[in-house]
Amino acid sequence: MFEVPKKRLELQLKDSKPLYTKGEALAEASRCLYCHDAPCVPACPTEIDIPTFIRKISTGNVKGAAKTILDSNILGYSCARVCPVEVLCAGACVYNDWERPPIQIGKLQRYATEWLIDSGDLRLYQKKPPTGKKIALVGGGPASLACAAHLTLEGHSCTIFERNEVPGGLNSTGVAPYKLHAEEALKEVQFVLSLGIELKTKVDIGKDIPSAKLLKEYDAVFLGLGLGEDTRLGIPGEEIPGVVGATAMIRRLKLDPTFAVEGVRDAVVIGGGNTAIDAARELAQLGVSNVTMVYRKTRHEMSGYVHEWDDAKLDGVRLIESAIPQRIVSHQEALAVELNNGMTIATRWVIVAIGQSKAHKVAEQFSGVRCDSRGCIVVNENGETGNPKVFSGGDCANGGKEVVNAVAEGKRAAIAIHSKLMNS
C-alpha cells in the first residue's frame, strides 16, 4: 500500500457529497426510469451502461453494478467522486426537462464502486493468456492507468513509469480534497495495479531513462504525461515569497505535512478557471477569511463551471472581475497586488491559477511525435502519434479536460495498441 503522511491539511476538508446509505441508494435508484435510449450514456465519455448499473443497485446486486461500471471505466470509483456530473451524465438526465432533480448518477456510482473496493473482493476479471508483448506507459495518472488496465487484461505485460513518489497523477495531487483525498485515490490505484500491472515510481522518463531505450525495449509506448508547471504571470514581483502557482499550492495542501494556513487571513487567487475556483474554495474552507479571486474578464466569461462558482460564493469567496494584475510588491509581512483598474489589494498570499505548461519537451524526445502550437501531443482518434509505436491520451494530448476524458482516451489507445500488436 502507498504511504502518505498522516497529518495533512487536506484531511480537514470533509467530503462534500458523502456516501449514500443503503436506503438512500435504493430510494435514488428506484427513481430511475431506465430510459431505452438513455441520454446519460453518450453524455459519459466512457459510456458506462448507466441504466443497467442503476437497475442492479435497485435489485440489491451491488457487486454486479460495480462490475458494469468498471467494465467501461476502470477508474469508476474516482470518477464517481470527481466527475462534473452536472455537465455530463446527470446533466443529460430526462428529469432535467421536467424541472425535477436529475438522478444522482455520481453518488450511485460511488455507492457501488466504494462498496466493491471496501469489500476487498476484487477478483472481477480473468486475464487472457500472455501475448509476450511489452508496453511502457509514461506517467502514472488516470490516462496511463486506464490504458494499462485494458492492455493487461488482454494478456500484455505493462509497466508504468511515474516520476513522483506516489502514483495516481492529479487524482492524488490535485483534485479538491472535499471530493477525494489522496489515500482514497491511492486505494483505487492499488486496485488497478492488482490486475497485474508493474509500477516504477521516482523514474523520470527523458531524464532517468532516455526515450530511445523505451522505444527499443518495448513493443509500444503510451504517453500519459499530463500537464506541466503552473504558468507564470510574467509581471514584476512574481518571484516574491508568498506568490505561488495554484497546482503547486494544492499539491502541498494535499501531501505536505509542513504546509499550514495558520495566521493567513487574506489570499488573492488569480484566474477564473476550475483550478482557480478549487484553490479559492480550499483556502476559504481552511479558514482563510478573505479569499478574493481576480479575473481578467467578466464573471460570465469565466471558464470555471457555474455550479462550482456558486459553491465558491457559499464558501465566502469574493470576485473582482475585469481586472488584470500589473505588479506585486512586498510590504513587510504583506503583499500588495496592483490591478490595472487602479485598485490595490493587500494580501498575504497570491495564488496564480492561469493554466499549466504543456509536456511537449518530454513528448518530442520520442522521434516522430509532434506537438501542436498549444504544446499538445498530436494524436488521431485512436490516440496514435506520428511514431507508429507511440500512443498518447489524457491532458497532454487534449490540453487539459477531466479525469473521465483521460480514462476514455487511455482506453481508446489501449484498443488501438492491442489491435496493432495482434496484427503485427
Ligand SMILES: Cc1cc2nc3c(=O)[nH]c(=O)nc-3n(C[C@H](O)[C@H](O)[C@H](O)COP(=O)(O)OP(=O)(O)OC[C@H]3O[C@@H](n4cnc5c(N)ncnc54)[C@H](O)[C@@H]3O)c2cc1C
Ligand atoms: C487542481 C486541479 C483540480 C482538478 N479537479 C478535477 C475534478 O474535480 N474532476 C475532474 O474530472 N478533473 C479534475 N481535474 C483534471 C484532471 O485531474 C485531469 O484531467 C486528469 O488527472 C488527467 O489525467 P492524466 O493521466 O492525463 O494526467 P495526470 O493526472 O496529470 O497524470 C500524469 C502523470 O504523469 C507523470 N509524468 C509526467 N511526465 C513524466 C515523465 N517524464 N516521467 C514519468 N512520469 C511523468 C506526472 O507526474 C503525473 O503523475 C483537475 C485538475 C487540476 C489541475
Ligand code: SF4
Ligand atoms: S464516469 Fe462520470 S460522467 Fe460517466 S457516468 Fe460516471 S459519474 Fe457520470
